[in-house]
Amino acid sequence: MTDIAPIRLLQLYPNDMNIYGDWGNTLVVMKRLERRGYTVELLSYNPGDTFPANIDLIVGGGGQDSGQARIEEDLHKIAPQLKAMAEDSVPMLLICGLYQLFGHYFQTREGRRIDGIGVLDVTTLGGNERLIGNIVTTSAEFGEIIGYENHSGLTTLGSGAKPFGKILKGAGNNGKDESEGARYKNVIGTYLHGSLLPKNPKVADFLIHHALVRKFGSIDIEMLDDQLADDARRIALKRPR
Numbered sequence: 001m002t003d004i005a006p007i008r009l010l011q012l013y014p015n016d017m018n019i020y021g022d023w024g025n026t027l028v029v030m031k032r033l034e035r036r037g038y039t040v041e042l043l044s045y046n047p048g049d050t051f052p053a054n055i056d057l058i059v060g061g062g063g064q065d066s067g068q069a070r071i072e073e074d075l076h077k078i079a080p081q082l083k084a085m086a087e088d089s090v091p092m093l094l095i096c097g098l099y100q101l102f103g104h105y106f107q108t109r110e111g112r113r114i115d116g117i118g119v120l121d122v123t124t125l126g127g128n129e130r131l132i133g134n135i136v137t138t139s140a141e142f143g144e145i146i147g148y149e150n151h152s153g154l155t156t157l158g159s160g161a162k163p164f165g166k167i168l169k170g171a172g173n174n175g176k177d178e179s180e181g182a183r184y185k186n187v188i189g190t191y192l193h194g195s196l197l198p199k200n201p202k203v204a205d206f207l208i209h210h211a212l213v214r215k216f217g218s219i220d221i222e223m224l225d226d227q228l229a230d231d232a233r234r235i236a237l238k239r240p241r
Helices: 022-035 065-077 079-087 097-101 201-216 227-237
Strands: 007-012 040-045 057-060 092-095 105-107 113-115 122-139 143-157 165-169 182-184 187-190
Touching: 007 022, 007 201, 022 040, 022 057, 022 092, 022 201, 057 201, 065 079, 065 097, 065 113, 092 097, 092 201, 097 122, 097 143, 097 187, 143 227, 187 201
Parallel strands: 007 040, 007 057, 057 092, 092 187, 105 122
Antiparallel strands: 105 113, 122 143, 122 165, 182 187
């Protein structure tokens, strides 16, 4: 498929929001596209850069409160582009800190409010304890979703977002309502990392499928041999919290 346009994959703020193995998510998307014969053009965006045009898929990671504060002003500068892309069904995977900032706001435990951009109808308050450990959720679309959570933010979903998954093991968004993550159109926000996509190829292929459909129209996505991922999932499911 070298004669067709490459898939333009954007890492969002990799210098500041990339502390939970988020590069692994990017690698999975790249390799699964390449195994299907597509060429991937990998781009990165950091504060002060020119935001690239014609992006097909976005992956963004987690960071400390200080990292969120560093990108806050710049994130609001590119918010119109990101909102338009979300409305146009561009697939996005946003982990932890960027999940929070794609909501309405994140208020730290000390009371500082970091305004988000409102792509996702969620709000987050800093908690006194960390929600940490192996986590398993389930959804009708993806089945069991396996990962690792490590966050003190307590996220509440509004009516405009639906959960990414329902908790089977772990704390999830807030440790109370059994929800984990949030979805809007093809945007996924989640606290699951570790990295997420190597153990959850169905989620990776969801992102890839919608990127390909947007770019090329109706398309049948080729199934891949995921034996290694399946083995990793079986082991991960046996791990204690």
